[in-house]
Amino acid sequence: MMKNLKLLALFITAIAFTSCSDDDDAPEIINEEEVITDVSLTFTNESNQETTYTFTDPQYRDENYVEPVILLNEGEVYQVETNFYNNSNPQDPELITAEVQEERDDHFITYSFSEVSVDLNRTDSEASTDSNGVQIGLFTEWITTATSNGEVIVRLIHQPESKDTSEGYGSFTGGETDVEVSFDIEIQ
Structure with a gap:
């Protein structure tokens, strides 16, 4: 009888282990969300001078970070x-823009201005x-109209679900926000 109990216990343990091994069949995550730590706007003026302003997510800022103020x-x-x-990972920086461009049917950028006079065209x-x-x-033209x-x-x-560019700033319905950042602007 004792031998039968030991066999029964061994059998139950074996079933328990094999039923736990079904984790190998768990669905694989297909479209993992990208981490976006920085958003940069590079301005080229009429004299062909470039200036880049970069917003960095607070959890990735170092002690030298200064909030960008766009001067136009x-x-x-x-x-x-x-x-x-x-x-x-500073040892392995990644340009996410390439993926956004590659998956352009699935992405859309909007620009919302507050208390500043800028006309925007998509280019x-x-x-x-x-x-x-x-x-x-990804490429726009900004025309400053007033201080x-x-x-x-x-x-x-x-x-x-939908993208609208009838106004250059862009509007949409549905979808999820991958990143949203705010830049201060001074037009002089």
């Missing part, structure tokens, strides 16, 4: 390139225009 001149036209980075090439002909907003101080909120949207 009234009545000028600026070509602006927007880039996204994952610098969570994306075919490489950053989705399959429906919508410019996703003012305010801010711009830049949002990268993932899988929006």
